[in-house]
Amino acid sequence: MSATTADAELPDEAWPEEAAAEDVPGWRDVLRAENAKLRSIFRLVTLPALGVIVVLLVGISSANQQQRFVVSVPAHIPAAQAAQIRALQLSNAPDPLGIIFGGVVLAAVLFGCFGAYCACVEYSNGMIRSTLTAVPRRGRLFGAKLTAAMLAAAPAALASILVVFWIGDALLARHLGISVGAFEGRVLLRLFGAVVCLLGATALGFAIGMIMRSTAASIVALVFVYLFLIALLGAAVSHSVQEYLAPSLLGELLYLRDGGSGQPPLAAAYPLYLAWPLVFSAAAYLRFTRSDAG
């Protein structure tokens, strides 16, 4: 038997040996396909899911603010005295904007779940085989899938953060007579940091999903990383090591805790936080490109 068919003469000219250049799909074609797929698959599932995320984010933050700023001042206290109490509360509060963003950590977990779902949905029903037959170049497909998930999450992340900020800002103005203002001080940087937190969590969730190939297992892993890892590590690792874990870095980006004890400088928090999804994405890439389709 010959070792190759490369020089074989095939019987019909309808299928030339080499495809015409205009017939060869590229990266953009694959990305367009993945975008279209996400829209077609998730039109019933994703938009409500993202809506729930936004509502939760707003709800948690609003409840947090209400509790801190409104409920704590009894209604029977005269207005002038109440204003004094609220001003005192504000002066004692560590950071009004930090309180506004109280739900962002949970939202990061939810965005991570969305990323994991984007990665795993094709493994639950055999879709991945059809996709890999259409796009057998796995590196290209991996990049397109990750990009499509991020493109879907980005508007939702931006909208969520802005909605929460405006509601929080309005509550502050209404009950305390102050406005944080998007363009004041480092507020814009913190808004940007919050969006980065959500997108980083989406990418991390996607990567974990690609590694585990199971939505449920990926969600458990994400919840563990964001909500329980530090508590479980406890005294087993030093405080300075804990500051490099994803949730600590997320907190630093949200609260701008620059220069705290044992913390990396704020400028380093962005790359360090994004290193988490990058490292996991590299592992996911290797798994996706070097193992069976599943």
Place this chain on the structure above:
Amino acid sequence: MLAPVMESAGASKRYGRIQALDRVSLRVPAGRVTGLLGPNGAGKSTLLRLALGLDRPDAGWVRIAGRAFTEQPAPARVAGALLDGVGAHPAQSGLAYLRTLALAGRIPAERVAALLEEVGLAQAARRSVGGYSLGMRQRLGIAAALLGRPRLLILDEPTNGLDPEGIAWVHRLLREHTAAGGTAVLSSHHLAEAEASVDHVVLIKDGRVLLDGPKDELAREHGVGSLSELYLAAAAGSGAQR
């Protein structure tokens, strides 16, 4: 002898304790319908998965049109496949599913509409695939395989869930594909059903090729009149050799 469009040499694959394929070497000649035939669990689907780059062989190789499928610049025009039923998400419509594949393969959108008409799903194109019958899903999967007008058409158990009219349609499709110069691989454990379509036979059992050759020649050599008899003769010979 016609040149092979799909070829394997020493292809082996093990899943855990199961040796799914054991040094399989075969040739799928151009312009013919090759029947990849054998019982359930024989290794037919594994071979097709290796050919399409879905799984990696532990040893050996499988190539389509002279190179690994994963290295094909325009894969949809080289091979189209129906494996394990349709690969659409239940929430997707048939139209959306085919459009997605067309985008990935840089295939004109008009081809999608024409194919939906051809496979009889034009009326159901905008319905969710989750609501399709098994036969409709098979038709959609076959449409996906045909999308890029591929040289090699690979159909794994394509008649599952089809009514007699649908089965006749599949066999007619295979004939028309080869009449136009294309090549087809029909993987099936229904030997009697494959009888009508295949020109070339690869009989496979326990991950090994029992027979590989033109159907008529093999039948003559073994003095049998049907694929079922041919399989039984080959399986008996294989058992005797062991």
